[in-house]
Amino acid sequence: MKKICFVLFAAIALIAAIPAGPAIAAPCLEVTLTGTMGGPPTFNGLAGAGTLVRYGDDSNDCNDVKLQFDAGRGTNVRLSQLGIMPNQLKAIFFTHIHSDHTDGFGDIMQQRWHFLGAPLDVVCAADAASPAGHTMSCTDLAANIGDAFIASGEIAQRRAENAARNPAGPAALTNVMAFTPGAAPALVWSSGDVTVWAIKSNHIPGHASYQVITPAGTVVIGGDASNDITDPSMRAFSTSEQVELLAANADILVHSTIHPVMGPAGGSGFPPPVFNRQSTATDIGAMAQRAGIKRVMLTHLIPSIGSPSQGPFPVPGGALKKRNYKNAVKDGGYRGRISVGTDLLTVRLPKNKEVRRKHDD
Numbered sequence: 001m002k003k004i005c006f007v008l009f010a011a012i013a014l015i016a017a018i019p020a021g022p023a024i025a026a027p028c029l030e031v032t033l034t035g036t037m038g039g040p041p042t043f044n045g046l047a048g049a050g051t052l053v054r055y056g057d058d059s060n061d062c063n064d065v066k067l068q069f070d071a072g073r074g075t076n077v078r079l080s081q082l083g084i085m086p087n088q089l090k091a092i093f094f095t096h097i098h099s100d101h102t103d104g105f106g107d108i109m110q111q112r113w114h115f116l117g118a119p120l121d122v123v124c125a126a127d128a129a130s131p132a133g134h135t136m137s138c139t140d141l142a143a144n145i146g147d148a149f150i151a152s153g154e155i156a157q158r159r160a161e162n163a164a165r166n167p168a169g170p171a172a173l174t175n176v177m178a179f180t181p182g183a184a185p186a187l188v189w190s191s192g193d194v195t196v197w198a199i200k201s202n203h204i205p206g207h208a209s210y211q212v213i214t215p216a217g218t219v220v221i222g223g224d225a226s227n228d229i230t231d232p233s234m235r236a237f238s239t240s241e242q243v244e245l246l247a248a249n250a251d252i253l254v255h256s257t258i259h260p261v262m263g264p265a266g267g268s269g270f271p272p273p274v275f276n277r278q279s280t281a282t283d284i285g286a287m288a289q290r291a292g293i294k295r296v297m298l299t300h301l302i303p304s305i306g307s308p309s310q311g312p313f314p315v316p317g318g319a320l321k322k323r324n325y326k327n328a329v330k331d332g333g334y335r336g337r338i339s340v341g342t343d344l345l346t347v348r349l350p351k352n353k354e355v356r357r358k359h360d361d
């Protein structure tokens, strides 16, 4: 009996002595709206359009890879609220080069230059000619991003204080990775487990939408995409068929949104061609339902929540509330989760009850 007890005790002691091994850190993804202003106006301190996608694992709070999609006015301010400096961004992607999506780019590059950051991957569409005769050029935007600061003498003055700063100014730190968007998703950037794909979408020439694939989930950034057919009488819906393809079964779709109330029938005076090159909240809901998207994050809201107008155009019936946007998405038949964007709204995948994040179901 004594012997049996001893063997049993020894066996238990042996099992207890086996090291448990390091806990396996699970991959995670965080999507943060760095700005939700819809279009060029300003309203109530909202930052311009932008989305931060962070990927990593539990051990580093999803902070291995930081990718910025669009960088409207005040992006650096919002990033600072997350404790992120421009030097920490691994790449920046532009859906298109309207100023409400690029205002913050110069600020990011200037600070990166000032603090001796590494070159930044700038991923965007190659030059795109418009039938109207002009060319949209992300490449030229990047190549000239520091010009005003060079012309003002600031670049030379700060170099005189620190010769380690690149003599060619902030543009020298842009590593432009231009691609020609097509009708099928194409790989445009990757790092480790993270791949980013792009597809051509309509809004202005050179518009693209992005899909980020990670082991923790998939997020699609639609940008200001709308249907390729701009005449509403000739199309079934305002959303982009390419975005619908790209976003099939995605965990999250981040998409610019216009409320149907701003349509020509509402009497706001909002220019119909501008209305027609955005996706309505209702059509986004219908698309998300067809595509099996688990969560929709509305951003770039036209009009902003609480604003009596969009720029000079009054909102028919008065300022909208979050629920007006939710209802518009549900009107499209969507039964998934809806987040109506406010600056710094964050969604984490997979959900982690221990990490409290500001988000709105």
Ligand SMILES: [Zn+2]
Binding pocket: 038, 039, 049, 098, 100, 101, 224, 256, 300
């Ligand atoms: Zn926009």
